[in-house]
Structures are given as structure tokens and as C-alpha cells.
Amino acid sequence: MATQYQDRKISAPAVYPENKPYWEAAAKGQLLVKKCKACGEYHHYPRSLCPYCFSDQTEWTVAKGTGTVYTYSVLRRGSPTPYAIAYVTLDEGPSMMTNIVDCDLDTIKVGQKVQVVFKPTGDGSGATPPMPMFKPV
Amino acid sequence: MTIKGKAYIAGAFEHPTRKADDKSVALLHAECAKGALEDAGLSIRDVDGYFCAGDAPGVMNTVGMVDYMGLNVRHIDSTDTGGSSYMVHVAHAAEAIAAGKCNVALITLAGRPRSEGHSGAAPRMFPPNIPEVPFEAPYGPNTVNMYAMAAMRHMALYGTTSEQLAWVKVAASHHAQYNEHAMLREVVTVEEVVGSPMIADPLHRMDCCVVSDGGGALIVVKPEIARSLKRPLVKVIGAGQAPRGQNGGKVDLTVTGAAWSGPRAFEEAGVKPSDIKYASIYDSFTITVLLQLEDLGFCKKGEGGKFVSDGNLISGIGKLPFNTDGGGLCNNHPSNRGGITKIIEAVRQLRGEAHPKVQVKNCDIALAQGTGGSLGTRHCSATLIMERE
Numbered sequence: 001m002a003t004q005y006q007d008r009k010i011s012a013p014a015v016y017p018e019n020k021p022y023w024e025a026a027a028k029g030q031l032l033v034k035k036c037k038a039c040g041e042y043h044h045y046p047r048s049l050c051p052y053c054f055s056d057q058t059e060w061t062v063a064k065g066t067g068t069v070y071t072y073s074v075l076r077r078g079s080p081t082p083y084a085i086a087y088v089t090l091d092e093g094p095s096m097m098t099n100i101v102d103c104d105l106d107t108i109k110v111g112q113k114v115q116v117v118f119k120p121t122g123d124g125s126g127a128t129p130p131m132p133m134f135k136p137v
Numbered sequence: 138m139t140i141k142g143k144a145y146i147a148g149a150f151e152h153p154t155r156k157a158d159d160k161s162v163a164l165l166h167a168e169c170a171k172g173a174l175e176d177a178g179l180s181i182r183d184v185d186g187y188f189c190a191g192d193a194p195g196v197m198n199t200v201g202m203v204d205y206m207g208l209n210v211r212h213i214d215s216t217d218t219g220g221s222s223y224m225v226h227v228a229h230a231a232e233a234i235a236a237g238k239c240n241v242a243l244i245t246l247a248g249r250p251r252s253e254g255h256s257g258a259a260p261r262m263f264p265p266n267i268p269e270v271p272f273e274a275p276y277g278p279n280t281v282n283m284y285a286m287a288a289m290r291h292m293a294l295y296g297t298t299s300e301q302l303a304w305v306k307v308a309a310s311h312h313a314q315y316n317e318h319a320m321l322r323e324v325v326t327v328e329e330v331v332g333s334p335m336i337a338d339p340l341h342r343m344d345c346c347v348v349s350d351g352g353g354a355l356i357v358v359k360p361e362i363a364r365s366l367k368r369p370l371v372k373v374i375g376a377g378q379a380p381r382g383q384n385g386g387k388v389d390l391t392v393t394g395a396a397w398s399g400p401r402a403f404e405e406a407g408v409k410p411s412d413i414k415y416a417s418i419y420d421s422f423t424i425t426v427l428l429q430l431e432d433l434g435f436c437k438k439g440e441g442g443k444f445v446s447d448g449n450l451i452s453g454i455g456k457l458p459f460n461t462d463g464g465g466l467c468n469n470h471p472s473n474r475g476g477i478t479k480i481i482e483a484v485r486q487l488r489g490e491a492h493p494k495v496q497v498k499n500c501d502i503a504l505a506q507g508t509g510g511s512l513g514t515r516h517c518s519a520t521l522i523m524e525r526e
């Protein structure tokens with residue numbers, strides 16, 4: 001048995017001023033991750049003030065785009081198409097909520113290596129930012 | 138300063154309905170209030186403090202419910218931590234009573250998600266301006282898959298199995314058979330649980346709690362008033378609260394806030410996990426119970442699967458009788474918030490008023506543990522320890 005990934009309609013993220021660069025980079029196929037210049041820690045989701053030391057000296061950095069599956073779950077009921085929600089631990093350190101895509105969803109494993117891909121949101125026309133998702137390496 | 142012994146739970150009432158097509162949410166709240174006041178032997182005019190959470194209708198819902206019920210209060214609190222709000226309310230009521238801000242606190246919960254057709258597999262709707270929503274909502278988080286991710290991680294780290302999780306439901310069903318109001322009264326087996334449809338890997342339908350209408354209410358009073366009433370004395374001796382989130386990306390879904398709320402409550406109460414004769418443990422899902430039992434110190438982290446197996450949570454059979462009303466898994470989860478029913482069953486046990494088939498002998502110390510929100514994103518744990526005097 002296999003549960004092949006299918007595209008589904010993805011709601012567009014609301015873009016707030018604090019995170020505009022994140023979505024602008026996503027539109028260009030880049031995953032950004034925030035780093036704090038004061039304490040050196042990366043964090044996600046991105047904030048202007050570091051959640052570890054509350055410094056305002058945070059900066060956007062370009063993530064490598066690779067990571068490992070921390071955990072996941074394939075939703076099989078209550079949705080027109082099954083989909084895999086997950087946390088992926090980026091090579092930079094933080095774990096981010098995401099979807100695992102472009103694979104047989106029944107083969108996903110905790111600890112699996114994955115890399116980022118961007119999937120369109122909203123009506124699919126590109127008018128709204130794409131979401132970073134991950135596929136097996 | 139401590140709340141130990143500063144307040145007593147004098148009244149407790151669980152609405153018997155599980156489907157309230159013909160009642161408004163406000164009326165359910167009021168009926169619960171009336172039931173709890175009658176249980177305590179107090180009148181609505183005695184109430185001088187009122188507590189409710191987000192399940193009460195309206196934006197300024199505390200004010201709205203005070204007006205609806207015709208209350209005349211001098212202390213209000215609308216703390217909302219989801220399903221654990223009511224453990225927090227009891228603690229806040231005890232604090233307010235200790236500080237002289239009120240003498241008779243009324244806490245109500247009610248809702249009708251069953252009649253209104255809310256289910257845990259449906260997408261959650263979010264209002265604007267919540268900072269994390271753009272980074273989460275498009276990925277399709279819902280109630281079930283958020284708890285499922287905690288279960289999946291626990292399985293990967295500790296080898297926990299679906300059969301072990303199923304034992305939590307099996308134990309709850311053993312208790313629910315004696316509760317005439319329980320939504321699901323049929324005793325189920327491990328095989329039936331793991332054979333029920335998969336909702337979100339690794340959680341099956343029977344790993345999930347019921348969706349029910351109804352509600353409950355509590356009356357918390359100062360010691361002098363408790364002693365003047367005819368009901369058995371149930372004293373609040375310890376409480377702890379702990380919100381927990383994604384910690385900036387240092388995510389650990391296998392540890393709940395109970396790892397902090399529990400020790401805070403045990404310290405205040407001056408008791409240990411081994412002193413607890415009965416435990417109400419929030420059971421939105423089977424995994425919720427397992428994680429909280431570990432975090433409260435009933436077993437070591439990672440050993441929850443073994444601890445819950447073989448009927449260890451069944452009253453009269455196991456070491457830790459839990460959720461003897463059938464819990465959220467079988468009895469009731471009004472307004473998709475199970476906190477108040479957890480406290481109510483603990484009060485029944487301490488009074489010796491649980492069903493004779495599930496009543497714990499010499500039940501002198503009980504714990505009620507709540508988890509509100511989502512283990513997969515953000516939640517608030519709250520622990521309450523009570524003693525029969």
C-alpha cells in the first residue's frame with residue numbers, strides 16, 4: 001500500500017511587517033532563518049526580538065535548506081487528500097512546522113534527511129508567497 | 138504564602154446531557170451553576186466571585202455571564218488556557234479567597250460542539266494578528282495531527298507502541314461501563330482500539346476523546362463556609378501551572394508542561410506522586426495521558442507505555458486508578474475542554490461518591506491534571522491536588 005503525495009490547496013500566509021523578508025525570500029526559493037547577534041542562537045518562527053535573550057540584534061540568514069524529520073503525522077480522515085504534517089529540524093538547529101511532500105507518505109520516517117521545496121499557496125497564481133515544505137533527499 | 142488549606146471545593150456538578158440541541162451555551166452554563174450550588178447547599182446570592190473561560194459566549198464573556206445569571210460579584214477572572222482553564226480557576230479562586238477578595242467562587246464550563254458539528258479532524262480557524270499563524274496554519278494543523286506528532290516522536294524515541302496507548306482507552310472504557318451518562322459505555326479491547334480507523338498516524342479513532350455537549354461547575358469557598366455546609370470536606374492543597382510552547386524552535390514534543398506544573402503542585406501540597414490514591418488525567422487523546430503520567434513522576438520518562446499497560450489504570454486492578462467516570466475518552470468532553478470534569482470526578486472520589494464499582498478505597502488525596510491547547514504547538518498544563526479532610 002502506498003499513499004502518494006498529492007497537491008492540495010494551501011491557504012496563503014498572512015504577511016506581517018515583522019516577517020516580510022521571510023516571504024519575499026520564499027518567493028525567490030530561499031528559506032531564511034533568524035539568528036541573534038547577541039547570543040548566537042538561531043530561532044524559528046522568526047521574531048524581531050530574540051526569544052532566548054530578548055536582544056533586538058537579530059538578523060536574517062539564508063538556511064542551507066536541509067534537515068531531518070523530527071516527527072510527522074499523515075492525516076487520513078477529515079481532509080479531501082491525505083497530507084503529512086511534520087517538524088523538520090534544520091541543519092542550523094531550530095525545528096519548524098512544515099509538510100513532507102513529493103514522496104510516498106507511507107515511507108516517511110523520523111530521522112529521515114530532507115530538503116526544502118516551495119509549494120504555491122492561495123489560487124496558485126504566485127500572487128501569494130509560497131510555503132517552504134520538505135521532500136526526502 | 139501558599140493556597141494550601143485556604144479553600145475548599147464545596148460544590149461540584151456535571152451536566153447529564155451529552156447532546157443539547159435545545160439549549161443555548163449560556164443556559165448550559167447557568168444550569169451547571171445551579172447544579173453546583175444545590176450540591177453545595179448554597180444560593181446564587183452567596184456567590185461573590187465568578188470564573189469562566191473562552192467557552193462562555195461573547196467577547197467579554199465573564200461580564201456577559203454575570204449579567205445573564207444575575208450575579209452580584211466583587212471578583213472576576215476569565216483566564217483561558219483551553220481545557221486546563223478550570224484547574225487554573227480553582228487555584229486562582231483559592232488565591233482570591235486567601236487574599237480576602239471573595240468567599241464563594243463559582244466556576245462554570247459549558248459548550249455544544251457536538252450539536253454544532255465541531256470535530257478534531259477539521260481545520261482550525263484563526264483570527265488575524267497571531268504571530269505564529271502564518272508559519273503554521275498553511276501546513277494544516279488540526280487537533281488530532283498535533284497530538285499525533287507528539288505520539289510519533291515518543292514512539293520513535295522510546296519504542297512506545299499503539300497497543301500500549303490503547304490500554305489507556307481500554308481502562309477508561311472499563312470505568313465508563315458504570316457511568317449511566319457516559320457517551321461510550323461499551324468495554325473495548327486493545328485489539329479493537331488498534332483496529333479502529335487511523336485518523337492521523339499513529340492515532341486511531343479510539344485514541345481520540347468524544348465530542349460532547351454539556352458542561353460542569355464548581356463552587357470554591359473559604360474554610361469557614363465549607364465547615365458550615367453538610368458536604369464532605371475537600372480541601373485544595375496544591376496547584377501548579379506551566380505554559381509550554383516551541384521554545385523558539387528547540388522543540389520537544391515528548392515533554393508536557395506537567396513536568397513543571399506537577400512539581401510545583403506537589404511541593405505546595407507537601408505530597409509525592411506515590412501519595413496520590415486517584416488521578417484524573419486529561420485525556421484528549423491516549424498519548425496525552427501517557428505523557429502527563431511520565432511528567433508528573435508516576436513513572437520515568439519513556440516508560441509511560443509500560444506503566445499504562447495491563448490494566449494498571451483500572452480502578453480495583455491497577456496501581457493508579459484514573460478517570461473513573463470514563464474520562465474524555467468515553468464519558469464527556471464538553472466544549473472540547475475536559476478540565477472541569479477531571480476535577481469533578483476527583484471530588485466524587487474524595488467524597489466517596491464515585492460509582493461503587495470504581496470508588497477507590499480510602500481515597501484521601503487526589504490529583505486533577507489538565508492540558509489545554511495543543512501538545513504539538515503550545516499548551517498550558519495545570520495540576521491541582523486535593524485532600525479529603
Ligand SMILES: [Zn+2]
Pocket residue numbers: 036037038039040041050051052053054055
Ligand atoms: Zn539572543
